[in-house]
Amino acid sequence: MGSLIDLKGYGWSILVEGTALTVEVALASLALSVILGILGAAAKLSGRRVLMGIATFYTTLIRSVPDLVLMLLLFFGGQTLINWAAPKFGYEDYIDIDPFMAGVLVIGFMFGAYMTESFRGALIAIPRGQIEAARAYGMSPLLLFRRITLPQMIRLALPSFGNNWMVLLKTTALVSVIGLDDMVHRAGSAAGATRQPFTFYLVVAVDYLVLTTISVLVLNWLARRYDRGYARRSP
Amino acid sequence: MDGGTLQASILQFFDYQVIIDNWQLYLSGVFVTLQLTALSLILGFVLAVPMSIMLTSRKPWVWMPVWLYVYCFRGTPLLIQLFLLYYGAGQFAFIREGFLWPFLREAWFCAIIAMGLNTAAYQAEIFRGAIATTPRGEIEAARAFGMSPFRLYSRIILPSSFRRALPAYVNEVIFSLQSTSLASLVTLIDITGAARIVNSRYYTPYEAFLSAAVLYLVITFVIIWLAGGLERRWNVHLARPTS
Numbered sequence: 240m241g242s243l244i245d246l247k248g249y250g251w252s253i254l255v256e257g258t259a260l261t262v263e264v265a266l267a268s269l270a271l272s273v274i275l276g277i278l279g280a281a282a283k284l285s286g287r288r289v290l291m292g293i294a295t296f297y298t299t300l301i302r303s304v305p306d307l308v309l310m311l312l313l314f315f316g317g318q319t320l321i322n323w324a325a326p327k328f329g330y331e332d333y334i335d336i337d338p339f340m341a342g343v344l345v346i347g348f349m350f351g352a353y354m355t356e357s358f359r360g361a362l363i364a365i366p367r368g369q370i371e372a373a374r375a376y377g378m379s380p381l382l383l384f385r386r387i388t389l390p391q392m393i394r395l396a397l398p399s400f401g402n403n404w405m406v407l408l409k410t411t412a413l414v415s416v417i418g419l420d421d422m423v424h425r426a427g428s429a430a431g432a433t434r435q436p437f438t439f440y441l442v443v444a445v446d447y448l449v450l451t452t453i454s455v456l457v458l459n460w461l462a463r464r465y466d467r468g469y470a471r472r473s474p
Numbered sequence: 475m476d477g478g479t480l481q482a483s484i485l486q487f488f489d490y491q492v493i494i495d496n497w498q499l500y501l502s503g504v505f506v507t508l509q510l511t512a513l514s515l516i517l518g519f520v521l522a523v524p525m526s527i528m529l530t531s532r533k534p535w536v537w538m539p540v541w542l543y544v545y546c547f548r549g550t551p552l553l554i555q556l557f558l559l560y561y562g563a564g565q566f567a568f569i570r571e572g573f574l575w576p577f578l579r580e581a582w583f584c585a586i587i588a589m590g591l592n593t594a595a596y597q598a599e600i601f602r603g604a605i606a607t608t609p610r611g612e613i614e615a616a617r618a619f620g621m622s623p624f625r626l627y628s629r630i631i632l633p634s635s636f637r638r639a640l641p642a643y644v645n646e647v648i649f650s651l652q653s654t655s656l657a658s659l660v661t662l663i664d665i666t667g668a669a670r671i672v673n674s675r676y677y678t679p680y681e682a683f684l685s686a687a688v689l690y691l692v693i694t695f696v697i698i699w700l701a702g703g704l705e706r707r708w709n710v711h712l713a714r715p716t717s
Binding site: 308 | 550555558561563564648655656684687694695
């Protein structure tokens with residue numbers, strides 16, 4: 240049992256630095272996915288055929304292709320595209336994509352599609368009458384969004400937003416495949432050097448479990464906060 | 475640069491010959507993907523049905539171990555679960571000397587076990603939700619008929635729950651199909667594995683991975699189409715009358 244817990248000096252590297260990198264990738268991707276999700280939901284509800292078509296193509300494609308395939312396509316494909324295009328604009332050196340940037344762009348782009356669906360569902364669930372009433376009061380579109388739409392959208396989108404976040408967090412494990420030195424990658428190196436793969440992958444598993452547990456607690460707290468004023472229906 | 479050279483460069487950009495030359499690799503990849511999906515789903519289903527029944531129990535010693543299992547498998551990435559089994563099992567001498575080692579040494583076997591255990595946790599949650607929403611009247615009527623608990627489950631609760639669980643279950647089938655792509659990271663040559671080989675051999679990422687994406691897309695649509703047919707058959711009594 241002693242050898243199972245002994246991390247042979249890799250503890251700090253995996254548990255602190257690796258976890259920090261994983262959380263950074265996750266939060267940066269979340270920010271990108273929320274921006275894309277708002278744009279996507281706005282496009283789907285815009286009523287303009289071209290915008291709706293692009294948004295539908297985006298969400299359908301992303302949701303029917305595995306994460307790993309998308310990640311490899313966008314990482315290797317992006318690298319090829321940049322190095323194919325750059326000389327045509329007079330840039331001659333070989334360009335290497337930074338794995339952190341690539342990971343954030345890929346995960347953010349993927350979960351933008353899931354966020355689009357969450358936000359679209361929340362927006363259409365807000366009663367029309369409230370928006371008409373706010374307009375009748377003479378609210379500007381910005382004030383209407385800030386006072387009427389946004390607070391309710393957050394409440395309605397929170398359950399599926401939380402679900403997306405949990406899946407996103409676990410998807411960050413894939414960035415180790417494109418070479419980012421996150422906790423999975425560090426655990427892999429430590430496993431190779433010490434010949435104790437079980438120990439180090441178990442550490443990573445527990446680490447993820449702690450992160451998802453913290454997420455559940457925060458999301459439940461947020462849900463209680465935004466549900467204030469809405470009586471829970473008794474079963 | 476002018477329009478003519480741009481068009482020519484875009485045409486050069488795609489090289490379909492690479493895919494035509496490697497169609498057999500992709501085809502065998504499709505078989506591996508379908509095999510992994512089907513076998514892990516079957517394993518998951520066999521585990522999930524008793525687990526979902528245990529989850530609806532009122533006794534803590536019955537539902538708590540299953541709840542913990544579901545919590546751990548849903549709270550950690552499948553990639554880590556797969557690595558733990560495939561790379562991790564060999565760390566222990568008693569496993570290396572045990573009778574299961576000839577299987578645990580094989581990536582194919584480990585992938586099916588890891589994916590089966592993983593999808594079992596998600597399927598158990600789906601079935602638990604469906605069992606919990608069984609109309610009380612159906613259960614009371616079955617009890618009034620004097621059915622034993624086994625009959626009650628096998629004739630009333632489970633069939634009616636499976637019908638209600640179908641839409642969520644189809645989603646889980648599609649998620650399982652997609653998660654089999656991780657098998658390519660433990661040396662298996664499924665669709666993604668074939669694409670990775672083609673990419674590393676010819677350095678043609680678009681041709682390699684877009685072909686893989688199209689194959690997954692086609693399989694996904696076939697699953698949705700089959701599920702639609704199944705849903706119409708099973709839930710014929712729930713269909714809304716069309717005008």
